[in-house]
Every structure is written in C-alpha cells, then in structure tokens.
Amino acid sequence: MNFPIAKRIADLRPSDIRLMTRECERLGGINLGQGLGDLPAPPEVRDGAIKAIQDGRNTYTPSEGVTPLRLAIAEKLRRDNGLTVDPEQEIVISNGTTGAFAATLTALLNPGDGILLLEPYYGYHLNTILLQGLEPQFLTLNPPEFDLDEAALNAAVRPNTRAMVLCTPANPSGKMFSATELAIVERVAERHNLLIISDEIYEYITYDGRQHVSPASVGRLGERTVSIMGFSKTFSITGWRLGYAVAEASLASAINLVNDLLYVCAPSPLQYGVAAGLEVPPEYFQHLRSEYQRKRDIICEGLNDAGLTPLVPQGAYYVLASIAHLGFADARSAAISLLEQTGVASVPGSAFYQSGAGESLIRFCFAKDDATLREAVARLRKFRS
Incomplete structure (x- = not known):
C-alpha cells in the first residue's frame, strides 16, 4: 500500500x-x-534513581513533576540563576529539553507565527519549529565572536514574528550571551512584544571564568521568557531525557497542559535521581x-x-x-x-x-x-x- x-x-x-x-x-x-x-x-544521581526504583516509585507522577524535584529546582534557580520562582506553579518537568521546547511551542504559538532563530542554531530547534507549522526566521551571527547587534536584531523581526529562541551557552558555537547583549534582547522584545524561549542546557559548562547569565534574570525579560533547562549535560545522563521549563504561572500552566497530553509525565524514578543530584556540593x-x-x-x-x-x-x-x-x-x-x-x-x-x-x-x-x-x-x- x-x-x-x-x-x-x-x-x-x-x-x-x-x-x-x-x-x-x-x-x-x-x-x-x-x-x-x-x-x-555522578553517584548521587545514579544511586538516587536506583533507590527510587527499589522504593517502588515507578508509577505516574503529576504531569508537572514530583514535588521534591520542583523544590530542588526552585532552590537551584535562586542560588545559581538569580531567579525566584514558585515551584508549585512556575516549573514543569518534561521529557528532556526537547520535550519542554515542543510543549512550549505548541502551548504558546499558533501555526503561521514567525519565530526567530540566531544562526548557527541547534537543528532540533528548527525541525521542531517546522513540525509545529511555525515560520522559522533567521539572523546570522558572525564568527568568531558571534556578537549580537541591536540594529540587526531589530531589522530581523517581521510583522508576524511572535517569538525568539536564545541558546546560551550555544550549541554549536559555544557562544555565551552577555548581560549587555541580553539587554538588547529585552529592548527589542519589548518593542515588538516577543516571547523569549531560552535554552540553557549547558549553563554549568562555561570557560575562562565566564558566568552564565539567564535571560530571565535581566531587566523585565522574566515576564516574557520561558527558560528551558535540563540535566543531560550537567550530569552526563543524555539518555534519561529529563528537562524542565520555567515561566510565569499562566504560561507554565499552558505548557503543562500540553506536556501532559504529549508525554503524561517524565520518568518517575529518574526524577528522584536528579533531585538527589541537585544536592551535590558546589x-x-x-x-x-x-x-x-x-x-x-x-x-x-x-x-x-x-x-x-x-x-x-x-x-x-x-x-x-x-x-x-x-x-x-x-x-x-x-x-x-x-x-x-x-x-x-x-x-x-x-x-x-x-x-x-x-x-x-x-x-x-x-x-x-x-x-x-x-x-x-x-x-x-x-x-x-
């Protein structure tokens, strides 16, 4: 056939x-x-998941994730990202950052909406955008520094542009956006009323004394930003497929609705494993x-x-x-x-x-x-x- x-x-x-x-x-x-x-x-992550399995934590969890993990993430966000969030209403655990990204696009954007990617971009971002029926739009950042220019960013926004994806530190370039560059993003986003989707999966892998800056911590960007983070790279558990989205409560609620429909919940014992991992010393x-x-x-x-x-x-x-x-x-x-x-x-x-x-x-x-x-x-x- x-x-x-x-x-x-x-x-x-x-x-x-x-x-x-x-x-x-x-x-x-x-x-x-x-x-x-x-x-x-890390042994803490591995042993935490094993203990959860042995303790019988093998059934469905709430679609937004287990409470111990959301509490641990909220503390991590306060400590390392300068963000104060409500663990009950503003954090959604998903099946990897790719799952969180897909749920975010489905929940917050409509087919035909434009979404701006800074290239070089992560290919899975582009393919997920295409799968959702969104219109990918592009702004090329030039090597070796991949600096963000305000005039170029403003000019890249079209009448149907509704969102912009940031990846910092970035795959594939390793680019880290500075507070100054994120202030540019804030001004352009305010001017055009853009949603910012920030992929920060590599937040702990930074070099030469550079400090990661979460876009949501800059100015008023937090009001319009979905921060997407995860554990795959930090704990070398890419096959566990655990990530999360952080956003203002009404946005998080919409993301969680889609997260439930697409994935039901993230794997239960693995959630407890990464919760234990977030307790590791600095x-x-x-x-x-x-x-x-x-x-x-x-x-x-x-x-x-x-x-x-x-x-x-x-x-x-x-x-x-x-x-x-x-x-x-x-x-x-x-x-x-x-x-x-x-x-x-x-x-x-x-x-x-x-x-x-x-x-x-x-x-x-x-x-x-x-x-x-x-x-x-x-x-x-x-x-x-």
Missing part, C-alpha cells in the same frame, strides 16, 4: 548529526559528532567546568595541529572549526573526507545554518573520556585535505 505521509513533515530531513553517527558506526570510528556526553553520571560544578575546559584545550590544540582552525568556545562542549582554507566544495564533503581519512566523525556546519555560512565550518564534540579524546586528536593530526 502507498499511504501518503503527513504534509507537516514534508520539509523535514534527518539530522546530519544522526547521519554522521551512523557513518561513524559503519566505519568503526571515534564519534566526535553527536553530543553524547559519555562521561560517568565543588561538583566547579570540577565540571575545569574538566571540560581542559578537554576543550586538548581538542583545540589538536585541531590547530591538524590545520583546522578552531573557533574557541566560551561554553558548552562543542567547537566549530573553520575549513574555509582547505578547498572543499562544502562542509559535508569535508566531514566525510575527515572521517574516511582519520576515523573521526564531526558534523557539517551546514547542519546549523540556513544560509551558506555553515559550508566553511565543521563541529566537534569533546565530551569524551581522556583516552578517547587524545586518540581522536592523534588521528586528526594525520589529516591532509
């Missing part, structure tokens, strides 16, 4: 991240493409930053030695490298050539751009154990374009 597929997925394409992962597996290579974060989970987060900064420096040195120019990230655990000088026709050709020659997988920069700017870039993930990362760097040094 030849049943037609839904029109809503007609413009969707498989992620190049997935495609490069499959090709890497076929060749038995080292995968620096997908953001797997294959470091061990030294854990300091160690996390220093370890990833060390790994960042290892990969950037290796890329330089391989003749690939790294755009040194301010945060997150990815690095874009310039291939403009190597003469490849496009970024995918460069990524495939690199994988075939060295056995190291990257992701074409075109996966993160609507414009052609990504054709001169490839992205690497350095969230790997030291032995794997050093072997990858040794292989990269043998690369010849």
Whole structure:
C-alpha cells in the first residue's frame, strides 16, 4: 500500500548529526559528532534513581513533576540563576529539553507565527519549529565572536514574528550571551512584544571564568521568557531525557497542559535521581567546568595541529572549526573526507545554518573520556585535505 505521509513533515530531513553517527558506526570510528556526553553520571544521581526504583516509585507522577524535584529546582534557580520562582506553579518537568521546547511551542504559538532563530542554531530547534507549522526566521551571527547587534536584531523581526529562541551557552558555537547583549534582547522584545524561549542546557559548562547569565534574570525579560533547562549535560545522563521549563504561572500552566497530553509525565524514578543530584556540593560544578575546559584545550590544540582552525568556545562542549582554507566544495564533503581519512566523525556546519555560512565550518564534540579524546586528536593530526 502507498499511504501518503503527513504534509507537516514534508520539509523535514534527518539530522546530519544522526547521519554522521551512523557513518561513524559503519566505519568503526571515534564519534566526535553527536553530543553524547559519555562521561560517568555522578553517584548521587545514579544511586538516587536506583533507590527510587527499589522504593517502588515507578508509577505516574503529576504531569508537572514530583514535588521534591520542583523544590530542588526552585532552590537551584535562586542560588545559581538569580531567579525566584514558585515551584508549585512556575516549573514543569518534561521529557528532556526537547520535550519542554515542543510543549512550549505548541502551548504558546499558533501555526503561521514567525519565530526567530540566531544562526548557527541547534537543528532540533528548527525541525521542531517546522513540525509545529511555525515560520522559522533567521539572523546570522558572525564568527568568531558571534556578537549580537541591536540594529540587526531589530531589522530581523517581521510583522508576524511572535517569538525568539536564545541558546546560551550555544550549541554549536559555544557562544555565551552577555548581560549587555541580553539587554538588547529585552529592548527589542519589548518593542515588538516577543516571547523569549531560552535554552540553557549547558549553563554549568562555561570557560575562562565566564558566568552564565539567564535571560530571565535581566531587566523585565522574566515576564516574557520561558527558560528551558535540563540535566543531560550537567550530569552526563543524555539518555534519561529529563528537562524542565520555567515561566510565569499562566504560561507554565499552558505548557503543562500540553506536556501532559504529549508525554503524561517524565520518568518517575529518574526524577528522584536528579533531585538527589541537585544536592551535590558546589565543588561538583566547579570540577565540571575545569574538566571540560581542559578537554576543550586538548581538542583545540589538536585541531590547530591538524590545520583546522578552531573557533574557541566560551561554553558548552562543542567547537566549530573553520575549513574555509582547505578547498572543499562544502562542509559535508569535508566531514566525510575527515572521517574516511582519520576515523573521526564531526558534523557539517551546514547542519546549523540556513544560509551558506555553515559550508566553511565543521563541529566537534569533546565530551569524551581522556583516552578517547587524545586518540581522536592523534588521528586528526594525520589529516591532509
């Protein structure tokens, strides 16, 4: 039988991240493409989930999440993000930050609404936007600093633009938006009455003493911001699929309605595990930053030695490298050539751009154990374009 597929997925394409992962597996290579974060989970998180299973916490939870986790998040937001929120009405636990993002779009925007992405963007943001029938709109930030300009941002807003996505620290660039840049966002959002959706999944992975600034903590942005955060990167539990949305009560209520319909609830015992993880001492987060900064420096040195120019990230655990000088026709050709020659997988920069700017870039993930990362760097040094 030849049943037609839904029109809503007609413009969707498989992620190049997935495609490069499959090709890497076929060749038995080292995968620096997908953001797997294959470091061990903290014992507190692991043991907290195990205890919850043993205690029989295996049934449905409230759609907004279990109370201990929402209380722990509220304290974390106060301590680390400068945000005071009501854990009963302003926090929604979901199935990963992707789940929280999808629920937010469904609850707060209508088909045909415009939503502004700053490129390079995270590909799953774009595909979720397309799936919702929204109109993606783009503003390109220029390397190496990816600075946000107020005039350019204001000019990018169209008559139907209703929202803007921020990712800080950003995937794939590692860009961290400063308080000054977020003040620009506040002014433009006020001028055009925009909803701000802030993806902060990498908030604890920052470098060179930089402090993460949550957009909702700047001026009056909190009134119009949905802060989307999670645990996958902080605790190296990407497969657990746990994230959350923080917003003013009426927005959170709408998001939770959709969250319930789409997902029912997040996995019960895993919620208790991350609640235990949020009780770890501050030294854990300091160690996390220093370890990833060390790994960042290892990969950037290796890329330089391989003749690939790294755009040194301010945060997150990815690095874009310039291939403009190597003469490849496009970024995918460069990524495939690199994988075939060295056995190291990257992701074409075109996966993160609507414009052609990504054709001169490839992205690497350095969230790997030291032995794997050093072997990858040794292989990269043998690369010849």
